[in-house]
Amino acid sequence: MSSVCSTIVAVCTCLGLATAADLHVCSDPDNLPYSNRQQQGFENQLAAMTARDLGRTVKYVWIPQRGPFFKALQQGACDMVMGVPTDFPAALTTQPYYRSTYVFASLRSKHLNIRSFDDKRLKTLRIGLQIVAEGDGDVPPAQALAHRGIVSNISWFRLNRNFLGAHRPASLLDAVEKGDIDVAIVWGPIAGSYARTASAPLALTPVSPQAEGDTPFAFNISMGVRPGDTNLKAALNSMIRGRRDEIRRLLDQFGVPEAPANR
DSSP: OTTTOOSHHHHHHHHTTSOTTEEEEEEOSEETTTEETTOOSHHHHHHHHHHHHHTOEEEEEEOOTTSSHHHHHHTTSOSEEEEEETTOTTSEEOSOSEEEEEEEEEEGGGOOOOOOTTOGGGGTSOEEEEEOSTTGGGSHHHHHHHHTTOOTTEEEEESSSSSTTOOOHHHHHHHHHHTSSSEEEEEHHHHHHHHTTOSSOEEEEEOSSSEETTEESEEEEEEEEOTTOHHHHHHHHHHHHHTHHHHHHHHHHTTOOOOOOOO
16 A cells, blocks of 8 residues: 555545544654654654544654655645644644754863854854755854854755765764864754764753844744644644643653743
């Protein structure tokens, strides 16, 4: 059946054979610390928690997040995705279940303690940034650095496989450990998860302030359902409210840094 379900339309057809008790979750098969086929990510564990509360069974629709991920949701291939920015336009989003931030990641032994893009040392330090998709020169840290004329000392690291030979997310933080770059500016859940098992202790410092003009560095993260599916959204909101402490403990286990509420 997996070979038949190779396109979004075919996936929807295949899912028509599933039972009403299934909770279909669009998820990336290779995107730790969030998710993978072995269900080792925190979004996998959160999906299992959600399904239990709803009295349903998780059924995954594996789609790389760099592909037609939200089109699959909108066209009915799945019921929900586990992590999207709150008020993301391609989905109907729940209340946030966590808020995190970009962080400066460096070797603790270097005692850099960089907290702000205004730190003068960023003009000369070797900086690593993550690429998620084409056009990522517009990601928030890149915007902040470009605004200050900091461009030539940046190295880019791709988060997904098979993109012009660029590196997986671990390579960005590997480069920090090895001293190939001095500081990485990376989304907190990725940095926090990596730091748990890093061979050399890493210092992770939240970017401060949380926003610069219209450019945010911290984001509320919600679950996303198909536009119009208000019943599922309401059920998920109830689960999030009832399980907030349990969800926070799960995120702590994965090293996800929590940003204070936006004011």
